[in-house]
Amino acid sequence: MARRNSKSTGRLxxxxxxxxxxxLSLRIIGRRSDGYHLLDSVMLPLDLxxxxxxxxxxxxxxxxxxxxxxxxxxxxxxxxRAADLYLRHSRWPVGVKxxxxxxxxxxxxxxxxxxxxxxxxxxxxxxxxxxxxxxxxYLLAEELGADVPFFLKASPCRAQGVGNVLFPLRLRYxxxxxxxxAPFGLLTKEVYHRYDQLAPKPGSFKKRLTPTGDGAIKPSxxxxxxxxxxxxxxxxxxxxxxxxxxPAIEDVVSAxxxxxxxxxxxxxxxxxxxxLCRTEAKARKTADCARLPSGWxxxxxxxxxxxxxxxxx
Numbered sequence: 034m035a036r037r038n039s040k041s042t043g044r045l046x047x048x049x050x051x052x053x054x055x056x057l058s059l060r061i062i063g064r065r066s067d068g069y070h071l072l073d074s075v076m077l078p079l080d081l082x083x084x085x086x087x088x089x090x091x092x093x094x095x096x097x098x099x100x101x102x103x104x105x106x107x108x109x110x111x112x113x114r115a116a117d118l119y120l121r122h123s124r125w126p127v128g129v130k131x132x133x134x135x136x137x138x139x140x141x142x143x144x145x146x147x148x149x150x151x152x153x154x155x156x157x158x159x160x161x162x163x164x165x166x167x168x169x170x171y172l173l174a175e176e177l178g179a180d181v182p183f184f185l186k187a188s189p190c191r192a193q194g195v196g197n198v199l200f201p202l203r204l205r206y207x208x209x210x211x212x213x214x215a216p217f218g219l220l221t222k223e224v225y226h227r228y229d230q231l232a233p234k235p236g237s238f239k240k241r242l243t244p245t246g247d248g249a250i251k252p253s254x255x256x257x258x259x260x261x262x263x264x265x266x267x268x269x270x271x272x273x274x275x276x277x278x279x280p281a282i283e284d285v286v287s288a289x290x291x292x293x294x295x296x297x298x299x300x301x302x303x304x305x306x307x308x309l310c311r312t313e314a315k316a317r318k319t320a321d322c323a324r325l326p327s328g329w330x331x332x333x334x335x336x337x338x339x340x341x342x343x344x345x346x
Contacts, residue, residue, distance in 0.1 A: 046088035047156035051148035052078040052187050052337060053137045054180075055210060055300040055307050058267030061228065069179075069195045070225060075202065075267065078187040079210060081334040084134035085112065085149050087156035092128040095120075099133040111177060115150035118173055119157045123165055129157070138332075140218025142301030144180050151184035189338065207336045208309040209316040211294065213285045215304040216328030219275060224302035228274035268298065275303035281326050282306060292323040 057075040064070055097113045099105040108114070116129045131153060137145030151174055158164045165173075167185075174181035179196035189202040276283045282299060285306045289297035293315075294308030310316040313333070320331045 045160050046086060047159060048084065048086045049152040049156055050082040051085050051137075051145070051152040051184065053081040053143040053145060053148065053334075054078050054183065054187070055143070055212075055305075056269060059269045059271060059301065060267065061232070061270045065195070070228075071194065072192060072196050074192045074196065075189075076183055076192050077189050077204075078184075078337040079143075079334045080337055081137060081143075081212070081332060083137050083145055083149055083152075085152040085156065086132040086134075087116075087153055087160075088130040088132075089160060090128035090130055093126070095129045095131070097131040097133070099135060102133075102135055102139075105133065105135070105139075111146040111150040111181075112153045115153040115173075115177055115181075116157065118176065119154055119165075122169070122173060123157075123161060123163070125157075125161055125163075138214045138218075138305065140220065141214060141305040142219070142221075142299070142303045143212070143305055144184065144301070147178050147180035148184040148187070150174070150177050151181050151187070154181075155185065187337065189336070204336065204338055206311070207338050208311060209313050209333065209335050211289065211308045211310065211316055211320055211323075212300075212332040212334065213289060213306040213308075213323070213325055214330050214332060215279070215281070215285075216330075217279065217304065219278060219302060219304045221302040223278065224271055224275050227277055228271055231274055231277065269300070271302050272299040275299055279304050281329075284326050285329060288323050288325050289319070292319045294319055 054076050057077055060073040061070050062073055095113055095116045097106055097110055099110075112131055112133060116131060120127070120129065133149055135145070137143050137148070139145065154170050154173055158166075158170055170185060171182050174185055175197050182197050183190065183192060183199060189204050191200045191202055192198065193200070272282070282304055286297050286299070289306060289308040294310070297306060297308040299305070300307050308319065310319060316333050320333060323331065325331070
């Protein structure tokens, strides 16, 4: 249930955890007619989370604060846009105040902005006396961005289409994850643009693409799987594009592999590099041994087997 604050204002609020994610793999298998890339990716949520507080107010409008990150407090923030889209679609006459506590690195390929937006949608629907429901929330999330639908539930899945067609995965175990975080960010659109410059001609995708309409692909069946199965066999097709923009990424991948990580690779459009370990002790030992370029930092976290933005207590 929605929780009231300690003052007698009658306001309702929610405080949710919004998890980061890694792309265990990311294959680009074609393009739609509108230019969007078609993906086949395995996505895993992490216990590295932002804190998203959403409060209702009689004062109309949307206010967003992000302590320590003043540049994120405008209308361009995806969380602000999520609240605006929800209120317009639901015609719910309330004001909203959003407070973001950022823990997920910015512009890092970890999905922080998309996760915050999904948390805002969930929080508002939980407090709405006439909730829109899961189907409508999914459509709103899809309008906000390709990764936002994943974060509505944030559980391990295989993502296809433009990343919005989701098929659940059950993992045999929850690995520990080393995130090597860069002292700089990369813009997703710039990485995709570089990929397009480096990629083979579109005709080379024909053997891997099974069209079912406007460049859509038939869902692939998924089965219970160990993370190591995907980690050993798959790759991130954006990795070389990101390395061409930020060569230090290749040095970090090599450093993690020398430290004992078998499946070190870029996540998403980067620049974050991840590695998997079976135990926390192994993850911490590997972090101590890794020799990263100046400014890079390691965060140790763990995969969530079931997720979604979770309410705090």
